[in-house]
Amino acid sequence: MGEYGRGSNDVNGIVDGRHQMLLSSCDDLEAASAFGWALIARGVSDRKSAFHTPVVATCGLDGGPEVRTVVLRGADLGRWTVRFHTDRRSGKVAALTASPRIAMQFYCARSKVQLRLNGVATLHSDDAIAEIAWRNSRPMSRACYAQIRAPGAVIAEPELGAASDAQGEEFGRANFVAVEVAVQRFEWLYLAFGGHRRAEFRRDDQGVVTGRWLAP
Ligand SMILES: Cc1cc2nc3c(=O)[nH]c(=O)nc-3n(C[C@H](O)[C@H](O)[C@H](O)COP(=O)(O)O)c2cc1C
Incomplete structure (x- = not known):
């Protein structure tokens, strides 16, 4: 196994322009890792990027796998962390509280790159990480958390999940x-x-x- 140092933030420009050239000659482990992280970084900032909406897998409370799409909200290439936001009342929070092991999958058809991440999730609700993430969220995103009915609650009519049901910011x-x-x-x-x-x-x-390298 090759060792090539610590995670780096120096991925600027890898995705733009040169990516096809980089990939067509990509027999370099460090370049492959840097390119993967560059795609993740692009996924945070570019809403049109396929990496903006990864699939997240958790171990369900019944032991079975569960997957769902989320929006990628942050990535720290140096620390090897990624971040997404969710509702405290959601099924995935219950699942991650019971078992913090998590997997994520990204695929970009343009680059033809699939990334599969494995890691451990930490839930932040009343610390600086949560506070900064909340402050940086757009009002439209914040409104999702102000719904009076918990995500996944059974409702009699579909309109009962509409935005008009929203409570105040504090509730969100x-x-x-x-x-x-x-x-x-x-x-x-x-x-x-x-x-x-x-x-x-x-x-x-x-x-x-x-x-x-692994056999494909
Ligand atoms: C494009 C897209 C983006 C989504 N982004 C999020 C997100 O950032 N956070 C989230 O909790 N759910 C998001 N969802 C909804 C989830 O996929 C899922 O339906 C919901 O969170 C309930 O999942 P759970 O019951 O496993 O907790 C998104 C769905 C789609 C289709």
Whole structure:
């Protein structure tokens, strides 16, 4: 397994322009990891990016797998963390409270790159991480958390889930949870005409990243 140091924030420009060239000659583990993180960073800021809406998998309370789409809200390439937001009353919060192990999947058809992340989720509701995330959320996003009925509650009519049911900001803030995922491992798969490439990357407790190629 090759070791090439700690996570880096230096991914500017990797996605733009040069990505096809980079990928067509991508036999470099460090470049593959950097490119994966560059796609994630782009996913946070670019709402049109396929990486903006990853799939999140949790272990359900009945032991079965559960998946759903979320919006990617943050990523720290140096710490190998990603963040999304959710409602304290949602099923995924109950699932993550019981078992914080989490997996995420991203796929960008344009780059032909799939990333599969495994890690541990931390739920933030009344700390600085939650407060900053809440303050940086747009009013439209905040309104989702102010619904009087909990997500997944059975309702008699579909309109009962409409925005007119919303309570005040304070109620919404109390339901708001920022989920930070400490990524421990991710897999990078690139479907290339000239031969697929698959790699696995791990980050240890000291922040040292190692990578190795896998058979696609
Ligand atoms: C494009 C898209 C983006 C979504 N973003 C979020 C999100 O950021 N957070 C969230 O909790 N649910 C989001 N959802 C809804 C979830 O997919 C899911 O239906 C909901 O959170 C209930 O999931 P749960 O019962 O497993 O908690 C999104 C759905 C779609 C289709």
